[in-house]
Amino acid sequence: MADALLAHIPDPVILVDPRAVVLEANAAAHVLLPGLRAGHPLSFALRSPDVLSGIDEVQASGTPLRIEYSERVPTERTFEVHIGPLRPDASGAEVRPGVVLFFRDLTSARRLEAMRADFVANASHELRTPLASVLGFIETLQGPARNDAAARERFLDIMRGQAHRMKRLVDDLLSLSRIEMRAHVPPTRPEDLTAVVKHMIETLTPLSRERGVAIQASLPDGPLFVLGDRDELLRVAENLIENAVKYGETGQRVDVNLGRVAAEGTQPPQVAFSVRDYGPGIAPEHLPRLTERFYRVDVAQSREKGGTGLGLAIVKHIVQRHRGHLDIASEPGQGACFTVTLPEASRG
Known part of the structure; x- marks a missing residue:
């Protein structure tokens, strides 16, 4: 029965007994942890002290727990592991004592967060430089170069170039945003x-x-x-x-x-x-x-x-x-x- 249920779950799921020995695991779990074997301790395949100690904690308290787990080989991936106790259902059906581990893949979400953070940081940096230049020339024109016609013309020409640079950047950012919004169409x-x-x-x-x-x-x-x-x-x-x-x-x-x-x-x-x-x-x-x-x-x-x-x-x-x-x-x-x-x- 457990095999049939686990086979239809796309994310990795592992059932272990009170000694953290693997009882059942679905195909996705075997892909994530190639060393996983029924009847063998989970620690043989999963070398995460946080997850293994979390299993003991859940069995002692009977309260579900969430732990983050990272896998770096063959590629870096991050999972949120939901660890919960196995309990009889409302019908009173017999369930072997133990713990269920459900792995939710956070890799794409984390990469997207990192991309957004890098994007904002880079965009801010790209705008900050020409903006600082324009502000500096404005202050100079209001101060030391107030009555210097030659300097005024030179500075205004530079300011025009910096303003065009900011406009190009904003235009490209808007274009990229519109294209990404329609990427699926x-x-x-x-x-x-x-x-x-x-x-x-x-x-x-x-x-x-x-x-x-x-x-x-x-x-x-x-x-x-x-x-x-x-x-x-x-x-x-x-x-x-x-x-x-x-x-x-x-x-x-x-x-x-x-x-x-x-x-x-x-x-x-x-x-x-x-x-x-x-x-x-x-x-x-x-x-x-x-x-x-x-x-x-x-x-x-x-x-x-x-x-x-x-x-x-x-x-x-x-x-x-x-x-x-x-x-x-x-x-x-x-x-x-x-x-x-x-x-x-x-x-x-």
């Missing part, structure tokens, strides 16, 4: 990705000319449709092409490619959009973290070029919402290539 409207990429190349051509970078595009003659949000797809193309122009300008060339990818097996046809620069490239240790919020390979260079540290995070979340994949390939001195792969859609 995939787009359903066909959009021509060819037209989106062409439009963004035309928009960014003045910037590329200003920086001495040639954008070389290889695009299909006809439309390529994906199920997408046009504004979000424009944002992906803008971020990737603009980044390539700004950070890879030493290579003086950016390749933009769009085309179909051969389908594998039963997978639907895919569309690949790639942007490659020939700049300094990115060291391998930075690649896994490039899409993290506020992560920068070179903080000073990023701020100098007007970056907020959120561009690639926005790209990643948009691509995920569109049920696609973002791949980043780079080697120091060899430039970088960013490829977005999306499922192709019919026009209607």
Whole structure:
């Protein structure tokens, strides 16, 4: 009877006798604790003094207890362990004395809490620097530079730049928030990705000319449709092409490619959009973290070029919402290539 009940519980559950010897355990418990064996002491598989002493405490008091338990191998996970005494039910059915342990996985919740805390701390830090700069110049203009026309013009120009930086940061934060809120709702409207990429190349051509970078595009003659949000797809193309122009300008060339990818097996046809620069490239240790919020390979260079540290995070979340994949390939001195792969859609 216990086996049948435990088999339908997705979280780890373990029943032990008064000596903390394992009576029953479900499949999830065996996955969490591979060394778990019926008829063997729980301590053979679970090396947590807090949980083991909690079993004794529950048996002595008859009162349920909650204890936090962390598992670090093979990956770090955190559980809240509910320990309760086994008692006869209202029908008077016979129940063997002992204790039940129920493990509730807190790993995702804890990671989310940590991400939110890091996000708030980083956002506050990013806003604090330009805000302090603006306030400092205002105080200078009100004091020592009150009647200095040349200083006033120079300071106002710097203040304008800092204000634009704060505006870009706030805009990116709002964009990221909106994208995350709709992450579970995939787009359903066909959009021509060819037209989106062409439009963004035309928009960014003045910037590329200003920086001495040639954008070389290889695009299909006809439309390529994906199920997408046009504004979000424009944002992906803008971020990737603009980044390539700004950070890879030493290579003086950016390749933009769009085309179909051969389908594998039963997978639907895919569309690949790639942007490659020939700049300094990115060291391998930075690649896994490039899409993290506020992560920068070179903080000073990023701020100098007007970056907020959120561009690639926005790209990643948009691509995920569109049920696609973002791949980043780079080697120091060899430039970088960013490829977005999306499922192709019919026009209607």
